[in-house]
Amino acid sequence: MTATTASARSDLSEVGRSEATLRTFLHGLPGVDQVGAEQRAAMLGTRSIKTSAKAWAIDLAIRMVDLTTLEGADTPGKVRALAAKALRPDPADPSCPSVAAVCVYPTMVPVAAAVLWGGTPGPAGPSEDGTGSDGFRAGSGSDNGSVPRLGLLGEPSDGRGPRDGTDRAGGRLALPGPAPASRVHLASVATAFPSGQAPLEVRLADTRAAVAAGADEIDMVINRGAFLSGRYQEVYDEIFAVKAACGNAHLKVILETGELATYDSVRRASWLAMLAGADFIKTSTGKVPVAATLPVTLVMLEAVRDFRDATGRQVGVKPAGGIRTTKDAIKYLVLVNETAGPDWLHPDWFRFGASSLLNDLLMQRTKLSTGVYSGPDYFTLD
């Protein structure tokens, strides 16, 4: 349906040069057909995914979870427990893959890093076919981290994939802290999360501190006040500066779509973030009433698809907040496949920001493997 065809495909590098060029470009993006987007998202949500396809989707969804705790009441003990759960979501089942990342506040990064990358022999990640049972292989396999991670069934197809600009695995190896034994990444929110209302220097210092503490992914919030009042250059420059402060860490840019009001704004913010250098665009902080929705994610997926067509650079998408059930997660996976394409069906390019979702995925996984319905009593509270 509505494609964001960039008018000046050839030269997007000049767009961020001035307020005027940014405004011309962002306001030149075609408007989103609201009714159409909602209808299409609802239609894709009716797909029936069963049996072996469902098992595959559940394992993929587990591998895409950014296991998150962002509470004022977070303690080191809670973060340690969460990180341990990220490594082995279902201790009773060695074939259960690890999640993609742990997402915490900057002060909790060292605590999580100690568990994920600490001195003990870290659990190797899930084997590539998703059925391996070598979860507690001691030491670090030399293959881990030295090759780009490919999907369960071999996707993303490298044929189309201009992934060279990102070369994520290589970038990760260059990081100072993390050993490659664990494939669970460590994300930290930064830049005065969740409001983003702090002086730029403070936000940059926040980012540098999180990276220095060991985070290899940074979730930043955009300055919605500036964006909504049309000061695009300011937002662009801030994202650019944070990206520079991130160094080798990957930058996820939170648009807080619940506060952007319209799909047109979501589309503009997505493009703005990608132009400024975001590696991921993320829907929400989870701290406002309206979090990720299917139509908003649809708009963002269209944006990353069209951005790759225009520039050759692939950007990931992370819906966060409000995704609690396996059914929801599978709806998102269908949406990804039908909108951006199977290249995005991989933890490097699509994530779920969630905490309670993981338990529901594990319950469904247990149902498929044991044949009886499971219950919340058998899984840890986050």
Next chain:
Amino acid sequence: MSERIAVRKTYKLFIGGKFPRSESGRSYPVQNSNVALASRKDVRDAVLAARAAVKGWSGATAYNRGQILYRVAEMLEGRRDQFVGLGVPAAEVDEAIDRWVWYAGWADKLTQVYGNANPVAGPYFNLSAPEPTGVVGVLAPTEPALLGLVSVVAPAIVSGNTVVVLVAEASPLPAITLSEVLATSDLPGGVVNLLTGRPAETAPWLAGHMDVNALDLTGVDDPELAAELERAAAGNLKRVLRPAAGPVDWTADPGVGRMTALLETKTVWHPKGV
């Protein structure tokens, strides 16, 4: 003027205080009516609803639970003729109403009768108090349709349990009509969930469900099925009430056995004299 055409009723399930159709879309005919034919996913939804209701219902005061059970009796009284119209003998309806009242009276007496202050050799108060088991799966007897159902549901919920009832295949109409009574009796949604259909198909899912805490097999006539369900129930050590060996006289004094079988005893030690 043409003659008025009566509005026929669709008999649906009762899950979480609502009346949904079966997730499967299936139904089967009973007495010229279409009755929903529940699937395993309806069982799953009903257990979710029952689990969600445990906290509120078991946390309500015993006095309040008694009031609500008595309210069920009041509502049932007002619908007496409707049940008679469905073929339930008038005497059985009366008996069912009286049974609600009888169990309502037990609500705030269970703890007094089955709790205890235990003598211990130390400076402690040692108190045992009965507590509800949690979510109870119930297979209701086929006959008597109304009294049998009331006689298995009321003793389970009076102590604060919530129930998922698989109604017998042959006699679903009084059960669904009873759910309309329950829905208008201030009973919180999810405390009683009634699934019509074929228990032989859905019962194994209920028996194996890891989030169900007890299983009442009263309505199972087939000993092999009962044994199979009991085995499935062992997966998470459910309490199991076996079906009676011989015929049951449902009009007789029910006794307290059905209530106490679904209780757990919690004992606390509390220091004294310090």
